[in-house]
Amino acid sequence: MEDKMTTFDDITNTLWKAAGTFRGVIDAANYKDFILSMLFIKYLDDTYKEYIRNLEVRYGDNLVRIERAKKNLPFTLNDNERFDYLYENRYNSKIGEMINTALQGIQDNNTELKGVFRSINFNSESMLGNPQQKNTRLRTLLEDFKPLCLEPSKIEIKPNKDPADIIGDAYEYMIGEFASEAGKKAGSFFTPSMISELMARIVKPRINDTIYDPTCGSASLLIRTARQAENLDSVAIYGQEMNGSSWSMARMNLFIHDIHVDTGNIAWGDTLSNPQHLDSDGNLKQFDVIVANMPFSQDKWAEGFNPGGQQEGENADDRKFKMTANLDKYHRFDWGVPPVSKGDWAFLLHMIYSLRNNGRIATVVPHGVLFRGASEGMIRKTVVEKNLLDAVIGLPANLFYGTSIPACIMVLKKNRNINDVLFIDASGKDENGNFRYKKDKNKNILEMKNVEDIIKAYEERKDIEHFAHVATFDEIKENDFNLNIPRYVDTFEEEELIDIDEVQGNIESLKKGISEVEAKMAEYLKELGL
DSSP: OTTOOBOHHHHHHHHHHHHHHHTTTSOHHHHHHHHHHHHHHHHHHHHHHHHHHHHHHHHTTOHHHHHHHHTTSSOOOOGGGSHHHHHHTTTOTTHHHHHHHHHHHHHHHOGGGTTTTTTOOTTOHHHHOSHHHHHHHHHHHHHHHTTOOOOGGGBOOOTTOOHHHHHHHHHHHHHHHHHHHHGGGGGGTOOOHHHHHHHHHHHOOOTTOEEEETTOTTSHHHHHHHTTSSOGGGSEEEEEESSHHHHHHHHHHHHHTTOOOOGGGEEESOTTTSOOOBOTTSSBOOEEEEEEEOOTTOTTTTGGGOOSOOOBOSSGGGOBOOOOGGGOTTOTTTTOOOOTTOOHHHHHHHHHHTEEEEEEEEEEEETHHHHOOHHHHHHHHHHHHTTOEEEEEEOOSSOSTTOOSOEEEEEEESSOSOOOEEEEEOSSBOTTSOBSSEEETTEEEOOHHHHHHHHHHHHHOOOBTTTEEEEOHHHHHHTTTOOOGGGTSOOOOOOOOOOHHHHHHHHHHHHHHHHHHHHHHHHHHHHTTO
16 A cells, blocks of 8 residues: 555545535535645645655754754644644544644744635634534545645656646646536636646746736646746746635645745735735836736726725715726826726736736737727727737637636737737637537537647738638728727638529428328328227
């Protein structure tokens, strides 16, 4: 048993088993926090176990040198912060408190993990039930994870993978599965892997690039983008997330992928009203690469700009907050203020103002961004006139968790040396009549071959019938800066000509057949005396 290697399937099977402990009792959007946090605790304990064993092999019985060397390990754990300690105390009536104490200790003793568990409470009766129910579930959860070994040397290695990749990929796989179960709540924490792959390959991070996601969720998109760099250690990662649970998940996800960032690199807060990534002068920090899967058409996005004093109307009942450009000290809305009921262009303007010269953006947006009028139309016109828009890629419907509506990817760049815009429609069929995506149960999926087709079209930048079109600035201007993809990519397919004579012949043949059947039926009825 000791020699058995842990596989990717072993990890995911354990996670599914743990999910069964909560399924039907707690919503998947919530119980994922308990399960993934417990996986993280098990990962820390097993990894730490191997670190200590290696030190003992190296220094033998020299306890002084071992203790001194412990201080240089990537992280440290006290005895009461370890999974095995919690497992041994699983029948303790205060096991919830004990787990919380362990989490607090891990945060306090490891700078990189500061605050990572702040959104999870293993002693919550409102979430886990009365003391008896809570203790039973926590005991079962610890028992679910006990057989799993996550020591690095016991992870089955695959080509081009290391132990951190195996565990990290299992972690990310389960985030996606929980997202599927969580339904509408899932969009806040997961971007489907092939969408992340497509966006990462479009922005192509280079050595020494800074990579930023202003709505980073579980950081899956950040991780996939960073992996596109030649050397993962050569890029710097930044993100911000407003949802506390997703922020914690992002921190754990990066750590478990062996991507170590400073505590402040993944910030918690409202990106629009309270951006956390600023330069030494207090201005928005600028980045080489920005990727995002923003909340679609976020309502009340500007509420954070209203501390209570900016209201109009004489009567209290008539007071209504109005967002104006001067309320944003970073001047992100000088080109226009997006409607307060739809925050898409607010996030886009934040990204544009956070982009360095020669930087590039790939972000998922709803199609309304391409054609809605009023202030959004004015902003869109300015973005095109300033030659920031590089491409618009239409995606199939029903790709994302929480929404079935089709979305698209907008690609923006600064200091472009061309002034056209590439439009791609990946929601239809190819030249052989096959869909450019896979229909799978209740979701559509982009496969790698579909991603390759889009990347090839993006890089070659030429017209492809029913798939891609390079639109000139004048062409877009003639369309009044409406970027709706069907205006530029003709996806109409001519229907096959119908042979009227052949159809008429088939109809006559069918009529004859029906008459013969009716005659035979009449004979049978006559024989039966009916």
